[in-house]
Amino acid sequence: MGKQCAVTATTGIACSVYPAQLKPMTIHRWSGIGDGRYDSSEMKRIVKNNVRYKDVMDRIFNTDVLIIDECSMFSKRLLETLHEVCSLKNPQLYFGGIQVILVGDFVQLPPVPCARYNEDGSYCFESDIYRAAFPHHIILKDVIRQKDKLMVEAIREISLGEVSNDTISLIKQLTRPLNGESIKLFATNDLVDDYNRDQILDFPGHLVEFKSSDTGDKKYLNDMLAAKNLWLKIGIPVVLIKNLSDVLVNGLMGEVYDICDDGKILVEFPKMNEFMLTGSNLKVINCFSAI
Numbered sequence: 001m002g003k004q005c006a007v008t009a010t011t012g013i014a015c016s017v018y019p020a021q022l023k024p025m026t027i028h029r030w031s032g033i034g035d036g037r038y039d040s041s042e043m044k045r046i047v048k049n050n051v052r053y054k055d056v057m058d059r060i061f062n063t064d065v066l067i068i069d070e071c072s073m074f075s076k077r078l079l080e081t082l083h084e085v086c087s088l089k090n091p092q093l094y095f096g097g098i099q100v101i102l103v104g105d106f107v108q109l110p111p112v113p114c115a116r117y118n119e120d121g122s123y124c125f126e127s128d129i130y131r132a133a134f135p136h137h138i139i140l141k142d143v144i145r146q147k148d149k150l151m152v153e154a155i156r157e158i159s160l161g162e163v164s165n166d167t168i169s170l171i172k173q174l175t176r177p178l179n180g181e182s183i184k185l186f187a188t189n190d191l192v193d194d195y196n197r198d199q200i201l202d203f204p205g206h207l208v209e210f211k212s213s214d215t216g217d218k219k220y221l222n223d224m225l226a227a228k229n230l231w232l233k234i235g236i237p238v239v240l241i242k243n244l245s246d247v248l249v250n251g252l253m254g255e256v257y258d259i260c261d262d263g264k265i266l267v268e269f270p271k272m273n274e275f276m277l278t279g280s281n282l283k284v285i286n287c288f289s290a291i
Helices: 012-016 027-031 040-049 051-062 076-086 128-133 149-160 165-173 189-202
Strands: 005-009 065-069 099-102 208-211 229-232 237-240 253-259 265-269 274-277 288-290
Touching: 005 012, 005 027, 027 051, 027 076, 040 051, 040 076, 051 076, 076 128, 149 165, 189 229
Parallel strands: 005 065, 065 099
Antiparallel strands: 208 229, 237 253, 237 288, 253 265, 265 274
C-alpha cells in the first residue's frame, strides 16, 4: 500500500498470467538489459547516457518494489547487471534502494547458458549480491494443486532428483495404453522438424510454403529458431518465437486463421482474444513457427 510496485517475470508467458492493469513485463525489458549481451558496467553506462533508455530510467527511479517471478531462470550474471543498473537511483544501496522480491522455485527451470554473451547459466543465488541483499527467505510448503499425498511426495522427490522405490512403484502403476494424442519428446531439433512436417502434410487443407530471404551475419542467422522454409495450412497451430508487444509474447500459442492471396497471414490467439496480421516479408513471417 502506498508503494509503486513493478511486476516482472523472466518470460513473456509468465507475464501474461498477470492482469493487464498491472502492466507486467519481462525483467529484461523493464531493466533495459534485453538479451544480456552487455556486461554490467556497459549496461549501466548505456542506460544512463542513451536517450532511448529514458523509459528504463523512469521505471527505476519511480519504483519502490520490484517483483521478479520465475526467478529460477534469472541468472547470477543478470542479477548482478540488474543491481548495477538500479544503482543509478542510489549507488549506496543494493539495487538502488529498490525492494526486490524474487518469486519462484529453484528446482524448476534453470537459467539458460549463452556462450556468445558469456552467460554460463549460474543460478542467481550463487552471487555474493544475492547472499547479501536477500536475507529473508519465505518457503511455501503447502501444496495447493495436488491433494493426493503419494502424488505430492512423488513430485517432490522427482524435482529434487531423489526418487524412492515407492515413487518408482507409483509411476509403474500409472502405465496404461494411451488413447488419442500424446506428447512426443525428441532428442534433437531435426527429429522435431521431421515429425512436424509429417503432421503438417497429414493436416487437411492447402499447403502454403514461405521461403526466407536472409541478410546479416551468418553467425547469428544460423542460431535463429525461425524455419528457412515455413509450411502452413489454415487451422494449423503456431507459436510465437519473439515478443511483438506486451500481449503477443514469445511462447504464445495461436492458430492460422487465414492465408491471404497476397501472402499475408492472419493468426488467432484465442487465449488472449487477439488476432495478428503478418506482412509478407521475412521479418514478420518468421515471428512464429509451426508446431
